[in-house]
Amino acid sequence: MFKVKTLERRNLKQLSLGGGCLGGSAHTGSEELRHECNGNKLIVEDMALAVGSDEHIEPHSGSGSASASSMSGLSIHDHAGDAAKPATLAVDGHSGCNYDLRDLVQLGKLGSGNSGTVMKVLHVPSSRVIAKKTIVIEQNNAIVKQQIYRELTIMRSVAEHRNIVEFYGAHNLSSDSINGSNDVVILMEYMNCGSLDTITRTYKSLQRRGILAANRSYPVQEWFSKPVIISRIAYSVLNGLSYLYENYKIIHRDIKPSNVLINSKGRIKLCDFGVSRKLNNSIADTFVGTSTYMSPERIQGNKYTTKGDVWSLGLMLIELLTGEFPLGGHNDTPDGILDLLQRIVNEPAPKLPSSVIKVLPPDMVNFIDLCCVKVEKDRGSLQELLKHPFIVRFRTKESTDAFKLWTKDIRRWMQEERNYKKETSEHSMLLKKQHNTNDTRHSRHMTSSLK
Structure with missing residues (x-):
């Protein structure tokens, strides 16, 4: 597992490891949002959606003041x-x-x-x-x-x-x-049905409790083992991202399992455009909690496009299949995050494990490989990936119905997990109450004995 300070700290382009400030801001129309940082200007990078007049968003090097948004x-x-x-x-x-x-x-x-x-x-x-x-x-x-x-x-x-x-x-x-x-x-x-993150955690919890049998010889998480499930999720994310950009020039910039929601009607939707993002005064703090799915070009402060979201999608799909984040573990601290950023930029692009590739259809593997390309210009675009055979072959009524049935099963298991947590919580509260009662009785007995 990847741990803090295990990598050579090669300095990233436009990424100061010594307390400097971040380049590579997103323009929101003609507006710019900035924050003072150690005497320098910190471009607020950590917005989960960016709006621009052109798909390419250039690093910003100027200065200015924040202005309120206005949309007619x-x-x-x-x-x-x-x-x-x-x-x-x-x-x-x-x-x-x-x-x-x-x-x-x-x-x-x-x-x-x-x-x-x-x-x-x-x-x-x-x-x-x-x-x-x-x-x-x-x-x-x-x-x-x-x-x-x-x-x-x-x-x-x-x-x-x-x-x-x-x-x-x-x-x-x-x-x-x-x-x-x-x-x-x-x-x-x-x-x-909650988010993909919640669904994955529920799956692991049910396995730990022995409710779901763990097939250790099969390298893919059972709930996401059917290609139709991954294809429908990928299509919905791509379709949502395409709609945001084609109609509003919006780049989501925060695609990850916790921001993809599912319901038992078979709908998959993007959420959380970063409205709860906390702005901080240091580069490491700015990246904490959101850096894991960030594309190499964004980390380096280069211009970025919707292909940054494609990279995030690829990492997310690998995680759904394997149950593990593809870039390894890290400590959610400034030093841990900086080391992770170094790894994303300097190490080879993540790939599906060979054991997983053996049990997946070739077009599915190829689709994920096209998402996880480090060089942005060689990475698949939204429109190219929407036309990919892995997506197209599951754009049928039968596939839609199959996914709906899957979501109903997921809903049932999610309810099972909630009931278990509720019962566990109530049992814990009852034990605590009994413990407090016994302590009170013991205290009274001791007081009576002293008399």
């Missing part, structure tokens, strides 16, 4: 551009949808992380189950607010599409006077 025809009210004014936000969702937060009833937690929490909620008036993502940002961090508001505006501008998660609006809650933070609440479509 949108209803957005904020004061993010004026640090002296309290920030307020109200962004309508698709088709003018704007749910009142008071109409939401909490049903359960879907996930949580450093950036916030995602809850499953019921919108009572419409009886619709949706997802509510709450992001906490520091009150005085105007740059982060501007990035969030800008990207929410972009999310609102993207029309509904079968491979893009639906956006139902966003709200900025009042400031918390205790810790000086604001909550940004984003309402979006609920996908009842």
Whole structure:
């Protein structure tokens, strides 16, 4: 496994390992977003979607100040551009949808992380189950607010599409006077099978518990062993990325298992355009948590295109098949991340293990190989890959039906895992309660004995 400081630290092009700042920003129209870093200008690289007037996005070397986003025809009210004014936000969702937060009833937690929490909620008036993502940002961090508001505006501008998660609006809650933070609440479509990351973790958990038999002689994760499953996932990601770029000049830039959602109707959708991304003052911190799927050209600060997302797709497919991230393990620390960046740039492109290649159809192996090409110009493009035989041969009704059946099975296993976790949690709480009761009785007995 890859560990910290095991690689020769050859300096990357435009990547300073000694505390300098990152080159290679994404232009969002004519706007530029920057942050001061150790006396130098830090181009904010860590935005999960970029909008430009041309597919090639050049490294930026100039200077300027942040400006608030504006998209015509949108209803957005904020004061993010004026640090002296309290920030307020109200962004309508698709088709003018704007749910009142008071109409939401909490049903359960879907996930949580450093950036916030995602809850499953019921919108009572419409009886619709949706997802509510709450992001906490520091009150005085105007740059982060501007990035969030800008990207929410972009999310609102993207029309509904079968491979893009639906956006139902966003709200900025009042400031918390205790810790000086604001909550940004984003309402979006609920996908009842969860993300590919959650599905993979559930599969491994069921195997550990002996619910699913582990076939150690077969090198592919059973849930993703059928070519039709990988093909449908790859097609949906490519189709969503193509739609974003062809219609809005948007490059997602954060394709990974946790950002690909599935429901039991057989739909696969992209989510999370980086609205919860935390901006930091150091290059290593900026990459933490998102660097693993980043293409070599982005790390080097070169111009990048939608082919950067193709690289990420290739890594994700290898991970789904093998159950392991293809570039090895790393410590999620600044030093660990910098070492990983060195590996991505300097080591050969990842490939499927030979044991896996033996059990896969040749067109599937070729498709993944075309995604994982280090030289960008030689890597497959979105349109080329959409026409690849591995994609085309599963664009049939039979394949669609087969995938739907698969998602229903996945949904059933996900429910089994949730029930197990709930029972385990309740049992743990009961034991803790009994332990506390016994401690209280023991304490009373000791007190009585002393008397």
